Amino acid sequence: MALIEPRTLKGFRDYLPEQAIPREALIEKARGIFRSYGFLPIDTPALEYEEILTGKGGEESDKQLYRFEDSGGRKVALRFDLTVPLARFIAQHSSELGLPFKRYHIATVWRGENTQRGRYREFMQCDFDTIGTESMVADVETILVIHDLLRSIGIERFTIRINDRKYLTTLLNSYEFTEKQVEVLRMLDKLDKIGEDGVVAGIVGLGFKDFRAQELIRALSALELGGHFTAVDDIRDRLQGVRNSVLAAGVPAERVVLDHSIARGLDYYTGIVFETRLEGLPSIGSVCSGGRYDNLAQLYTKERLPGVGASLGLDRLLAAMEELQLLPKTSATAPVFLAYFDPNHTSDYLRLAADLRASGIGVELYPEPKKLGAQLKYADRRGFRFALVLGEDEWKSGTCQLKDLASATTRTLPVRGPDGKPSPELLAALR
Amino acid sequence: MALIEPRTLKGFRDYLPEQAIPREALIEKARGIFRSYGFLPIDTPALEYEEILTGKGGEESDKQLYRFEDSGGRKVALRFDLTVPLARFIAQHSSELGLPFKRYHIATVWRGENTQRGRYREFMQCDFDTIGTESMVADVETILVIHDLLRSIGIERFTIRINDRKYLTTLLNSYEFTEKQVEVLRMLDKLDKIGEDGVVAGIVGLGFKDFRAQELIRALSALELGGHFTAVDDIRDRLQGVRNSVLAAGVPAERVVLDHSIARGLDYYTGIVFETRLEGLPSIGSVCSGGRYDNLAQLYTKERLPGVGASLGLDRLLAAMEELQLLPKTSATAPVFLAYFDPNHTSDYLRLAADLRASGIGVELYPEPKKLGAQLKYADRRGFRFALVLGEDEWKSGTCQLKDLASATTRTLPVRGPDGKPSPELLAALR
Numbered sequence: 001m002a003l004i005e006p007r008t009l010k011g012f013r014d015y016l017p018e019q020a021i022p023r024e025a026l027i028e029k030a031r032g033i034f035r036s037y038g039f040l041p042i043d044t045p046a047l048e049y050e051e052i053l054t055g056k057g058g059e060e061s062d063k064q065l066y067r068f069e070d071s072g073g074r075k076v077a078l079r080f081d082l083t084v085p086l087a088r089f090i091a092q093h094s095s096e097l098g099l100p101f102k103r104y105h106i107a108t109v110w111r112g113e114n115t116q117r118g119r120y121r122e123f124m125q126c127d128f129d130t131i132g133t134e135s136m137v138a139d140v141e142t143i144l145v146i147h148d149l150l151r152s153i154g155i156e157r158f159t160i161r162i163n164d165r166k167y168l169t170t171l172l173n174s175y176e177f178t179e180k181q182v183e184v185l186r187m188l189d190k191l192d193k194i195g196e197d198g199v200v201a202g203i204v205g206l207g208f209k210d211f212r213a214q215e216l217i218r219a220l221s222a223l224e225l226g227g228h229f230t231a232v233d234d235i236r237d238r239l240q241g242v243r244n245s246v247l248a249a250g251v252p253a254e255r256v257v258l259d260h261s262i263a264r265g266l267d268y269y270t271g272i273v274f275e276t277r278l279e280g281l282p283s284i285g286s287v288c289s290g291g292r293y294d295n296l297a298q299l300y301t302k303e304r305l306p307g308v309g310a311s312l313g314l315d316r317l318l319a320a321m322e323e324l325q326l327l328p329k330t331s332a333t334a335p336v337f338l339a340y341f342d343p344n345h346t347s348d349y350l351r352l353a354a355d356l357r358a359s360g361i362g363v364e365l366y367p368e369p370k371k372l373g374a375q376l377k378y379a380d381r382r383g384f385r386f387a388l389v390l391g392e393d394e395w396k397s398g399t400c401q402l403k404d405l406a407s408a409t410t411r412t413l414p415v416r417g418p419d420g421k422p423s424p425e426l427l428a429a430l431r
Numbered sequence: 432m433a434l435i436e437p438r439t440l441k442g443f444r445d446y447l448p449e450q451a452i453p454r455e456a457l458i459e460k461a462r463g464i465f466r467s468y469g470f471l472p473i474d475t476p477a478l479e480y481e482e483i484l485t486g487k488g489g490e491e492s493d494k495q496l497y498r499f500e501d502s503g504g505r506k507v508a509l510r511f512d513l514t515v516p517l518a519r520f521i522a523q524h525s526s527e528l529g530l531p532f533k534r535y536h537i538a539t540v541w542r543g544e545n546t547q548r549g550r551y552r553e554f555m556q557c558d559f560d561t562i563g564t565e566s567m568v569a570d571v572e573t574i575l576v577i578h579d580l581l582r583s584i585g586i587e588r589f590t591i592r593i594n595d596r597k598y599l600t601t602l603l604n605s606y607e608f609t610e611k612q613v614e615v616l617r618m619l620d621k622l623d624k625i626g627e628d629g630v631v632a633g634i635v636g637l638g639f640k641d642f643r644a645q646e647l648i649r650a651l652s653a654l655e656l657g658g659h660f661t662a663v664d665d666i667r668d669r670l671q672g673v674r675n676s677v678l679a680a681g682v683p684a685e686r687v688v689l690d691h692s693i694a695r696g697l698d699y700y701t702g703i704v705f706e707t708r709l710e711g712l713p714s715i716g717s718v719c720s721g722g723r724y725d726n727l728a729q730l731y732t733k734e735r736l737p738g739v740g741a742s743l744g745l746d747r748l749l750a751a752m753e754e755l756q757l758l759p760k761t762s763a764t765a766p767v768f769l770a771y772f773d774p775n776h777t778s779d780y781l782r783l784a785a786d787l788r789a790s791g792i793g794v795e796l797y798p799e800p801k802k803l804g805a806q807l808k809y810a811d812r813r814g815f816r817f818a819l820v821l822g823e824d825e826w827k828s829g830t831c832q833l834k835d836l837a838s839a840t841t842r843t844l845p846v847r848g849p850d851g852k853p854s855p856e857l858l859a860a861l862r
Contacts, residue, residue, distance in 0.1 A: 001730075003731055004482055004483060006519045007480070007483075009501075009505065010503070012476035012478060014473070014475050014523070015472075015473055016524060017534070020472040035765060038763065038768075040763075043445070045445070046477065047497075049440060051435055052437070052438075055435065066499075066501065068497075068499030068500075069499075071543050072441070076440060092437035092445070093447060100799075108539075110478070112501065122477065122478065130798065133798040137781070137796060141781075244778070248778030249785040250782065299432075302434070331471065332469065333465070333469060333471055346567075346568065347676050347680070349568075350568070350571060350572075350676055357468075357579070362466055364468060365572065367531055367561065368568070382469075382529075
């Protein structure tokens with residue numbers, strides 16, 4: 001029979017252990033932080049009715065949608081983000097859930113993107129949101145979660161940049177940019193990337209006069225330097241209040257920056273918006289972005305559901321951690337490798353491994369009685385910290401050879417204490 | 432604008448926090464056990480080329496496959512299990528991975544099943560396998576993993592039932608059941624459900640004589656009572672050896688039972704097979720099943736890859752835990768609820784919550800200064816263990832009211848110690 005070529009689809013990828021281990025560790029950290037703030041996990045189906053995901057009409061994102069008819073003739077599609085399913089979920093279950101509702105959702109999404117831009121068509125999103133409150137406290141906590149998370153994975157040099165969408169729209173209104181506001185905002189969002197001249201040119205390209213674009217940019221700069229405009233002072237006060245509360249909760253001042261150039265591309269944000277940049281790694285972009293919205297689920301319910309939330313960029317964070325050498329250099333999940341080369345003692349090996357696990361120490365027992373060299377080569381390749389070696393002599397004398405694989409040193413230790421359990425010396429050495 | 436009805440597809444379901452929290456906890460336990468044996472995580476795409484999943488021809492499972500053409504005209508399908516993707520994965524990456532390779536994979540699969548039987552079309556699988564070895568040690572460890580996992584979630588009364596597929600096929604061959612072996616094995620697999628008469632009738636239905644079916648069942652019973660048949664003695668010795676090693680590793684004898692009626696429906700098993708039954712909960716069926724196979728990836732590579740593995744039935748285990756009242760009665764992820772009703776002290780609330788989190792205690796701060804009664808009702812509904820209450824008086828005196836929500840008792844405690852950190856009394860009470 002002819003073999004089938006083993007391959008993955010374009011834009012899709014396998015996670016080998018060396019990629020899956022750090023991703024799992026990062027997700028676990030994120031979960032721990034979310035929970036410590038009382039966020040609750042939810043999950044929704046990967047497949048939904050197409051009309052749910054596209055909002056009936058649907059525009060740009062539609063081209064990227066994986067959609068098809070199921071065998072029952074239903075028009076279905078794979079979710080392309082976790083926000084639309086959240087909106088549907090809250091509309092469907094709001095009475096059971098109760099408000100405010102704080103949820104996190106870590107799950108896979110699919111987009112038929114152009115892979116030439118180095119994008120994947122399947123990736124994991126990691127979102128958290130507080131729904132059903134307009135309180136500033138929820139904005140503050142969103143920023144605190146981002147801060148705690150980056151700290152917990154060892155990143156210290158970063159800024160969370162905050163702005164308020166109303167701030168910019170009010171500015172636009174004062175300068176009579178009442179048309180094409182979304183487009184102008186998208187231009188302002190590019191200030192960092194393409195500079196003032198680029199933004200001015202972009203705004204002119206939208207059909208506005210050059211001097212008006214210049215005026216707008218100048219006003220934006222003046223605001224950033226602390227200039228006063230009555231119309232925006234309230235908005236600035238709230239933003240300043242959020243920042244002060246974040247600092248009061250213990251975040252160093254240099255990590256939270258008001259940045260009026262941040263608009264976030266997405267239309268549904270209506271209040272505070274934020275991005276998180278890693279210092280020294282500008283090319284990675286924002287590793288955590290989000291904002292406040294007035295009405296999450298208006299397509300599905302008349303209940304007005306304001307909220308605030310953000311999305312962690314797992315792939316970007318992992319790339320940053322690799323660059324900053326914060327990833328462990330191992331593809332082992334247990335610290336101890338137990339060599340196996342005396343089949344007469346199979347039960348003894350199994351028992352020792354079980355006893356070490358019962359003491360909280362992970363152990364991988366090699367399954368075959370191969371030569372020690374081959375087994376240690378395997379252990380080394382997998383990145384175990386320790387190798388435990390016991391042959392006929394060791395089983396007789398009740399000792400073991402403990403090899404520290406990083407330092408290539410070996411110690412001889414008693415295997416068991418007087419109580420028959422793993423000896424205190426061995427446990428201490430392995431911890 | 433007309434609203435879109437918020438609904439999920441038939442056979443699909445949302446996980447609200449009360450379902451998502453125990454599922455997450457169970458998966459975390461499983462991960463911890465897998466890692467303690469050195470199993471490594473992997474992940475594969477949800478979408479694969481259809482030919483990969485169906486093995487070109489494909490039969491029964493095909494009808495259940497979610498398949499479609501993507502926008503690039505490729506025939507693609509959603510994975511229906513984690514075994515076929517594992518086979519493709521190993522064939523594609525075996526040189527990078529190295530053998531033996533121990534992996535776990537916890538991920539969603541999709542099957543367009545008949546939902547009338549109460550089945551879901553989307554569910555999570557949780558598989559672990561040791562590939563690239565025929566060693567008995569790998570069989571033993573597979574059983575130990577199952578045992579450790581059930582113990583870790585508080586289940587004590589269960590049996591892991593083991594058999595060897597070769598045992599039954601050898602028996603069939605000795606009794607000259609050389610045709611329709613798979614069908615006969617499927618019948619024998621039903622012994623527990625339909626009894627001896629049912630199985631005999633089933634085998635007769637396959638075209639065999641009644642007396643031969645009777646003879647086969649009698650031989651099977653004789654074997655179970657310890658009768659000798661030279662042809663199967665070697666196989667029994669290995670099986671017995673596996674059991675002895677499992678017991679030597681510390682598993683109580685009553686939990687591992689040789690059961691020659693177990694055949695496992697799937698054709699690809701060629702050696703040991705196992706099921707796990709919970710005592711007192713027969714309707715739940717096997718919560719963890721698996722076995723040994725000779726050649727995992729023969730559709731994709733000429734390399735022979737034997738292995739052994741099992742799949743945890745997460746939904747069944749969760750159902751069992753609910754029945755056995757082993758699930759926590761909470762839908763809170765943080766233990767402490769911090770009431771918020773003095774906006775002049777917003778920063779103090781935020782700071783106290785941050786300091787408690789820094790001490791490892793999860794805290795949810797209510798986002799709005801509502802009446803205390805409404806806040807405590809929310810806290811009670813969510814299932815928090817404690818509520819912390821501080822108003823103007825408490826902030827002045829440096830104390831807090833700590834309410835134990837289960838016992839409905841209240842204590843007054845100092846908020847902070849002399850060092851400005853949360854007081855030792857408060858921390859002790861919350862731990």
